[in-house]
């Protein structure tokens with residue numbers, strides 16, 4: 272086999288969209304050896320943890336992972352597994368392309384955006400202090416002593432760290448990405464006028480690093496202004512470079528612009544490892560019913576093929592998805608159809624096999 276890939280089906284609709292994706296990628300026939308490992312509620316029941324160490328080890332060994340969504344149980348004191356995975360493997364860059372696909376009814380036909388999101392810092396760094404805890408009280412005292420800040424006694428606290436090192440690498444990643452993917456512009460979203468020392472640092476570092484990429488246009492925009500511009504004129508934007516929290520929110524906004532969460536793929540990339548996964552979550556409302564749209568995960572698989580150097584196979588899969596969407600007969604309920612997850616996958620896989628004769 273030419274490639275080893277750790278496959279983590281996840282939970283909720285994860286196993287359904289993962290099987291569908293495996294069917295399509297096997298049809299692309301690039302010699303993938305699948306190493307299947309558990310995570311999420313299935314792993315919690317069997318191993319007592321949401322992200323077992325053996326699953327992380329499998330990714331470290333294969334270096335590439337393809338992952339379905341994982342539920343974060345609410346209220347049990349669980350930290351998001353997804354956040355832990357990205358931090359644990361230092362997958363510092365999330366890449367989430369949102370392009371208008373053929374046959375999907377949307378308002379703005381010319382959308383072709385890529386969100387590049389910093390994945391390890393910011394309010395998602397996991398530095399939190401529970402309301403009423405001794406740690407929260409100690410931090411309140413410290414803040415009073417340091418700067419005269421008075422926090423209410425019943426406040427919960429989340430800390431927002433943004434570093435030069437963390438920002439520099441994501442900025443350089445975004446500009447390199449723009450260069451190698453024939454993109455013209457990088458737009459940095461921030462709220463530096465309010466959060467001067469976190470977003471301000473992000474903006475200043477981005478501005479400094481941009482000098483090394485004179486061939487790529489760059490602009491900065493306040494995040495609130497960006498949301499309204501994206502709603503009205505999304506085609507004006509190209510690569511969006513964002514700190515962690517804004518990147519999460521804007522990715523879903525971009526998903527909405529091109530037809531919904533069932534269509535948006537994603538990649539989490541670090542220096543050593545890469546894990547590909549759809550932007551959507553485990554969708555408990557439709558899990559186990561065969562209604563989940565597998566296209567987001569199939570397109571995540573195409574991103575993975577490109578990352579592994581299988582460019583023709585990646586183009587093949589993307590072309591096959593376009594063909595199926597354009598013809599319109601086979602689609603899941605989120606796109607107004609009545610087909611099942613597996614029927615969509617089988618249709619895409621058939622097109623993938625037909626590619627041998629070239630796009631027609």
Ligand code: NAD
Pocket residue numbers: 284288339340341342343344353532533534548549550551552553554555556557562563564565567605
């Ligand atoms: P969600 O993305 O699971 O669902 C939001 C809505 O979109 C739901 O109505 C759902 O039915 C629909 N949807 C999502 N994916 C779809 C698909 N492929 N086809 C058709 N419809 C689809 O978001 P949520 O409900 O906020 O989160 C559910 C769980 O997933 C939570 O526990 C959350 O923590 C987790 N989550 C995991 C990831 C991940 O693993 N990367 C990402 C986001 C959320």
